[in-house]
Amino acid sequence: MTDAANPPEGTNPLTPVLTRRWLSPRSWTLHTYEQLEGYSALRTALSAHPDQLIELVKAAGLRGRGGAGFPAGVKWGFMPKEPSKPHYLVINADEGEPGTCKDVPLMMADPHSLIEGCVIAAYAMRAHHCMIYVRGEALHCVRRLHQAVREAYESGYLGRDILGSGFDLDVVVHAGAGAYICGEETALLDSLEGKRGQPRLKPPFPAQAGLYACPTTVNNVETIASVPYVVNGGSDWFRTMGREKSPGPKIYSLSGHVENPGQYEAPLGTTLRELLELAGGMKDGVPLKFWTPGGSSTPLLTADHLDVPLDFEGATEAGTMLGTTALMIFNETVSVPWAVMKWTQFYEHESCGKCTPCREGCFWLAQVLERMVDGRGTEEDIDTLLDVCDNILGRSFCALGDGAVSPITSGIKYFRDEFLALCERNRSTETADTALVGAAR
Amino acid sequence: MTEQFDVTTTEHVIVPGERAAYTAVFDEKVRADAREVIDRYPDPRSALLPLLHLVQSVQGHVTNEGIEFCAEQLALATAEVSAVATFYTMYKRNPCGQHLVSVCTNTLCAAMGGDEVYKRLGDHLGVGHEETAGTPGEQGSITLEHAECLAACDLAPVLQINYEYYDNQDSTTALELVRALQRGEKPPPTRGAPLTDFRDVERQLAGFFDGPGAEAAENASAAAPETVRGARVADEHGWTAPAMPDHAELPPRPDDK
Ligand SMILES: Cc1cc2nc3c(=O)[nH]c(=O)nc-3n(C[C@H](O)[C@H](O)[C@H](O)COP(=O)(O)O)c2cc1C
Ligand code: SF4
Ligand code: FES
Numbered sequence: 094m095t096d097a098a099n100p101p102e103g104t105n106p107l108t109p110v111l112t113r114r115w116l117s118p119r120s121w122t123l124h125t126y127e128q129l130e131g132y133s134a135l136r137t138a139l140s141a142h143p144d145q146l147i148e149l150v151k152a153a154g155l156r157g158r159g160g161a162g163f164p165a166g167v168k169w170g171f172m173p174k175e176p177s178k179p180h181y182l183v184i185n186a187d188e189g190e191p192g193t194c195k196d197v198p199l200m201m202a203d204p205h206s207l208i209e210g211c212v213i214a215a216y217a218m219r220a221h222h223c224m225i226y227v228r229g230e231a232l233h234c235v236r237r238l239h240q241a242v243r244e245a246y247e248s249g250y251l252g253r254d255i256l257g258s259g260f261d262l263d264v265v266v267h268a269g270a271g272a273y274i275c276g277e278e279t280a281l282l283d284s285l286e287g288k289r290g291q292p293r294l295k296p297p298f299p300a301q302a303g304l305y306a307c308p309t310t311v312n313n314v315e316t317i318a319s320v321p322y323v324v325n326g327g328s329d330w331f332r333t334m335g336r337e338k339s340p341g342p343k344i345y346s347l348s349g350h351v352e353n354p355g356q357y358e359a360p361l362g363t364t365l366r367e368l369l370e371l372a373g374g375m376k377d378g379v380p381l382k383f384w385t386p387g388g389s390s391t392p393l394l395t396a397d398h399l400d401v402p403l404d405f406e407g408a409t410e411a412g413t414m415l416g417t418t419a420l421m422i423f424n425e426t427v428s429v430p431w432a433v434m435k436w437t438q439f440y441e442h443e444s445c446g447k448c449t450p451c452r453e454g455c456f457w458l459a460q461v462l463e464r465m466v467d468g469r470g471t472e473e474d475i476d477t478l479l480d481v482c483d484n485i486l487g488r489s490f491c492a493l494g495d496g497a498v499s500p501i502t503s504g505i506k507y508f509r510d511e512f513l514a515l516c517e518r519n520r521s522t523e524t525a526d527t528a529l530v531g532a533a534r
Numbered sequence: 535m536t537e538q539f540d541v542t543t544t545e546h547v548i549v550p551g552e553r554a555a556y557t558a559v560f561d562e563k564v565r566a567d568a569r570e571v572i573d574r575y576p577d578p579r580s581a582l583l584p585l586l587h588l589v590q591s592v593q594g595h596v597t598n599e600g601i602e603f604c605a606e607q608l609a610l611a612t613a614e615v616s617a618v619a620t621f622y623t624m625y626k627r628n629p630c631g632q633h634l635v636s637v638c639t640n641t642l643c644a645a646m647g648g649d650e651v652y653k654r655l656g657d658h659l660g661v662g663h664e665e666t667a668g669t670p671g672e673q674g675s676i677t678l679e680h681a682e683c684l685a686a687c688d689l690a691p692v693l694q695i696n697y698e699y700y701d702n703q704d705s706t707t708a709l710e711l712v713r714a715l716q717r718g719e720k721p722p723p724t725r726g727a728p729l730t731d732f733r734d735v736e737r738q739l740a741g742f743f744d745g746p747g748a749e750a751a752e753n754a755s756a757a758a759p760e761t762v763r764g765a766r767v768a769d770e771h772g773w774t775a776p777a778m779p780d781h782a783e784l785p786p787r788p789d790d791k
Contacts, residue, residue, distance in 0.1 A: 104776060105771075106773060107764055107768040108768075112765045144787050146784070148788055149784055149785055198758075201756035202757050236738060270583050271623030271625075287581065289618055325778055330779060334776065349645065353763055355763030356760070357764030435639075
């Protein structure tokens with residue numbers, strides 16, 4: 094498309110909004126945050142009616158950044174307007190989808206943007222309790238958030254009668270204990286209730302019966318951290334970035350065989366070609382082979398997809414999903430069946446065991462792939478893999494199962510030859526073995 | 535492995551009605567901490583995950599005593615607590631070393647050298663997944679594990695020591711890190727707070743920041759060059775997001791339906 098340094102008229106190739114403060118010294122402190130407009134959106138929000146905020150977030154078209162892209166304002170609107178039970182806001186900071194590495198740096202560099210977003214969102218949804226469920230391994234984020242929450246209490250941004258508005262909010266920072274499935278929102282709620290993290294049947298949806306069977310909204314870190322900017326800039330401003338159905342800026346995480354991996358915040362709809370240019374191209378010039386648009390649960394793409402607009406619609410049209418905009422980039426040296434095997438081993442390990450298709454299916458998929466990569470596969474194994482995938486997709490209790498088959502089906506779709514080559518090698522070994530057996534006689 | 539586990543079970547077996555050893559370990563101070571954890575939540579049971587972290591900060595792993603302790607604090611059956619403790623990777627059923635070294639071997643890191651790092655460390659320490667080199671708890675003892683994606687893929691391959699990040703490793707740098715740990719040193723992480731011990735960070739995961747290094751932790755920078763790469767490129771080019779209006783109107787309140 095266009096040269097990244099000379100974009101078409103309109104927005105710049107990079108639009109730092111969430112990442113704007115990250116370069117500031119001691120960016121994580123309340124002091125820095127307040128100097129750079131921090132908590133100004135909260136004042137505006139608290140002087141408005143909660144429903145105006147829900148309408149604002151709807152109008153802005155802010156979509157969930159946790160993977161599924163559900164419109165945040167619509168989700169907030171599902172919460173009852175007249176609380177008869179306590180309402181809860183739960184922040185999903187369990188970042189564990191392979192490839193995803195945006196929420197952790199955000200919480201390390203600018204935790205107050207998340208806290209400010211929490212207060213605004215909680216006010217809009219009439220919640221007086223907010224829980225931030227942080228992945229346990231993200232220890233430094235746990236520390237940062239504790240520190241930020243303490244600072245916010247001390248300055249009257251949390252606690253009783255926030256900024257004299259009469260609104261009360263308590264925030265608890267809660268560390269998880271290592272289980273990918275706890276990122277799934279209903280499993281997260283069970284985990285937060287002190288149970289094994291296993292998904293719940295939906296309906297009832299969390300807005301009806303979530304944490305402690307009370308109305309609850311679960312949102313991703315990046316979603317909520319975007320809210321103060323939506324309040325300050327308004328919906329029209331937010332929509333100057335991104336595309337019609339996927340507006341706003343987005344943190345794209347580039348990893349793997351690129352010259353300058355890292356976090357790049359650009360308007361939704363930016364392409365990999367544009368991002369690669371910003372990131373200095375492929376590492377050592379070795380050509381691109383395959384990549385994920387949004388983590389390992391989103392079907393792989395290839396060098397033919399460099400111009401796919403990376404927003405929710407663009408990704409779907411290309412047969413994949415935007416997921417978490419975790420762009421894992423692999424060059425020609427990486428074997429697709431090997432990569433697929435590694436991811437499958439991940440899903441096998443992380444399957445929570447609640448439903449049979451995923452629990453048994455992931456186990457068998459891993460076995461078959463291990464055998465193939467080991468050079469002991471047969472052509473029928475490819476059919477077996479696809480057949481097992483077919484029995485998992487859409488038949489599992491939660492989306493982990495669907496995600497588990499993504500690398501396999503897309504890997505075979507684009508790189509069947511590589512899987513076949515593994516079997517070819519096996520066939521020639523078999524011949525060799527047979528010959529040897531004959532010789533032994 | 536087996537040996538360690540035997541020691542644990544004989545040492546910590548709980549004879550019903552006889553709680554001397556158990557109350558000695560989980561003394562009044564730990565009980566007070568436990569109450570503080572429970573008070574954070576609208577429902578006491580929500581305290582179970584942090585309480586298990588607290589147990590690990592006291593004993594270095596989740597012992598049978600630790601399970602009894604949590605059960606007692608929350609009025610749960612020990613079986614309920616066990617069911618939870620065994621579900622989560624971060625709760626260790628065997629005594630952990632002074633340090634826990636977790637090497638990411640998920641696909642992206644593995645392709646960038648993570649598998650090699652893990653193998654090199656395993657060979658050097660002579661242990662496999664979730665095994666400990668040295669006597670658990672003693673200086674320089676190290677528990678090794680391979681980990682799933684640690685949300686630091688732009689810094690691959692990564693490893694964590696006691697959940698502090700050591701970014702952009704290779705098998706040589708990782709080996710040097712582990713050798714330093716064995717010598718009793720505490721090499722600083724790439725991002726995060728100065729290195730302490732596994733038990734110290736378990737206390738932090740339970741929500742207590744009164745231990746070693748808590749203050750230094752507050753001042754520890756955490757932005758790797760990779761973290762701020764996009765922000766820096768934008769800065770260099772003078773690229774910003776479109777300017778916000780001076781005063782953004784909020785939509786009117788929708789009519790109550
Ligand atoms: C297996 C699995 C893991 C998930 N992990 C995460 C996660 O780590 N963080 C996250 O925000 N969402 C995760 N999700 C998505 C959540 O279920 C949920 O959609 C999201 O937190 C909603 O927030 P949003 O609307 O702001 O995106 C996961 C989903 C599944 C099925
Ligand atoms: S799909 Fe997998 S992770 Fe989800 S409920 Fe079933 S077994 Fe558990
Ligand atoms: S794959 Fe290793 S940190 Fe993500």
